Amino acid sequence: MPVLCSWNITIEIDELLRGSGMRDKPRPAIRRAYREAVRIANTLNEPRAVHGCFPLAHIGDNTLELCNGTTLTSEELAAHMRGVDKLIVMGWTIGPKLESAATEQMNEGSQILGYGLDLCGSLLTEKLGRALYETLSADVSEEETKTSPMAPGQLDWDPGAQRDILQLIPAEAIGMSLTQSAVLRPKKSGTAVFGVGKRGEVQSNATPCDKCPRREQCNHRWHIH
Numbered sequence: 001m002p003v004l005c006s007w008n009i010t011i012e013i014d015e016l017l018r019g020s021g022m023r024d025k026p027r028p029a030i031r032r033a034y035r036e037a038v039r040i041a042n043t044l045n046e047p048r049a050v051h052g053c054f055p056l057a058h059i060g061d062n063t064l065e066l067c068n069g070t071t072l073t074s075e076e077l078a079a080h081m082r083g084v085d086k087l088i089v090m091g092w093t094i095g096p097k098l099e100s101a102a103t104e105q106m107n108e109g110s111q112i113l114g115y116g117l118d119l120c121g122s123l124l125t126e127k128l129g130r131a132l133y134e135t136l137s138a139d140v141s142e143e144e145t146k147t148s149p150m151a152p153g154q155l156d157w158d159p160g161a162q163r164d165i166l167q168l169i170p171a172e173a174i175g176m177s178l179t180q181s182a183v184l185r186p187k188k189s190g191t192a193v194f195g196v197g198k199r200g201e202v203q204s205n206a207t208p209c210d211k212c213p214r215r216e217q218c219n220h221r222w223h224i225h
């Protein structure tokens with residue numbers, strides 16, 4: 001399970017403005033701070049990812065049993081993975097430097113720059129998760145198809161399942177760990193799984209967001225948290 005670190009993931013000012021929900025023209029001071037945030041973010045961003053492929057032994061009503069003995073518990077996850085033969089487990093991070101820079105700016109009273117840096121970090125993390133999914137999807141054979149990704153914390157899948165996920169992949173190789181309360185460190189990190197199985201037996205179009213009650217308000221309605 002090699003570490004994937006050749007990512008060309010950057011952010012643009014327009015993405016940051018959109019991500020911050022600004023509809024009108026931003027004030028010059030905000031635009032200036034956000035330009036600086038983007039410049040710093042693209043310098044401090046250190047994208048890295050790991051993944052693993054795990055054959056499935058059994059899918060129950062609310063469990064996914066892997067051949068290695070790990071059981072993941074969630075009714076929605078089990079339904080999402082119906083028909084799948086193997087589970088691809090992904091972990092990714094942009095590293096700790098950007099979140100430290102954001103905290104530093106906020107502590108020094110530069111709230112707009114600090115907020116801009118923090119948001120850049122979240123957007124870069126989302127982009128990396130998406131790029132990882134797309135890269136690994138390219139390995140799916142002609143006879144197979146894939147599900148959309150699902151992450152701990154989506155629908156009824158307990159966020160604490162991060163613990164199970166981090167035991168499946170060499171998260172420490174990219175500096176990822178969990179706090180006691182199952183929060184990922186660095187903060188700008190993510191995990192998710194997707195399934196691969198025979199064409200016609202796997203739901204390839206459904207996403208967890210389709211069923212989410214927060215769907216209409218969610219700004220991050222992409223398939224990975």
Ligand code: SF4
Pocket residue numbers: 154155208209212213214215218219220221222223224225
């Ligand atoms: S709509 Fe938003 S909150 Fe709901 S599952 Fe999708 S990303 Fe998560």
